[in-house]
Amino acid sequence: MKENVVIIGGGIAGMQAARELLLLGYNPMIVEQQDHLGGHVSRWHRLFPDLSSAQDLVRRLGEEISEANIFLETKVSYINRLSGGYLVMLTNGVSIPTKAILVASGFRLFDASRKEEYGYGVYDHVITNADLEAWFGGAPDSRIPSSPRSIGFVHCVGSRDLKAGNSQCSKVCCMTAVKQAIELKERFPDARVYCFYMDLRLFGKKYEDFYINAQEQWEVNFIRGRVSEVGETQDGQLQVKAEDTLVGKPLKLRLDLLVLMSGMLCNPDAAAIARMARLDVDSDGFLKSLDNLGGTTRSSRPGIFYAGACTGTKTVPEALAEARSAALDIHRYLQEA
């Protein structure tokens, strides 16, 4: 009989790990609280830097794990330590004995309405990166004007912000802003697009090319400075106050649309799993890996492993690579157990 491996979370990291574990001869069992697999990526439209389809990635992974056991709309209710393993109890009444658990519970996006100065949920034309991505994917959104003439992006919303309780960089939102700015210019070539940033953190393969292309081909304006206040004029436009810190001058701009780049925080469900399984939580609120060099997929508990954004912000390729690595670590662990 094939050995069970319980995977908590059916986002792309959990799906990729399930694929690898199936190939290695195990019985992966995915527990996912949503009614579908794919996590945040299932609600995304295109992925940087090559603008490939997020839906295609989720579809392909879904096809590759058609033989895995998948429990949708289900959570873990309890994890009991047994001799040599665990008993994982689910909210649907199923109990699974296993020697290995993979936590792939992902992240949540910062709630942009907590940054009151940006007016999300107050002004008609303020949206988030996730709202814009859903609109790119075909979801209607009345907050997005039919022909905007000026559009702004605010970087670091809920990231690198002690007041918001998160001092960490979310790593992906600079590049997401560059991608979304280009996509808006594709649709609205006459619109002026501004990105307000603290620093630009573009570290991956081809990211710099993408950024240069945004400036040179698409004429996106990158302004170094924080937006301090957003208001609304009588004719319904947004009025944005900021400071261009490179030239040391205050700025006032009228915009038709403002996009807030909400950062990534640890999924609160990871904290619940941590309490059940007595896992360590790091100072940034994410789960704590055994170490941050060679042991990112390992916890301090025997047989419990990590993949994806439950331990920190990750790009899509990083989450997939870590899931493959975690599957191999689990295989090695079970061979030696």
Ligand code: SF4
């Ligand atoms: S990736 Fe960019 S926008 Fe996101 S938190 Fe880091 S510096 Fe800010």
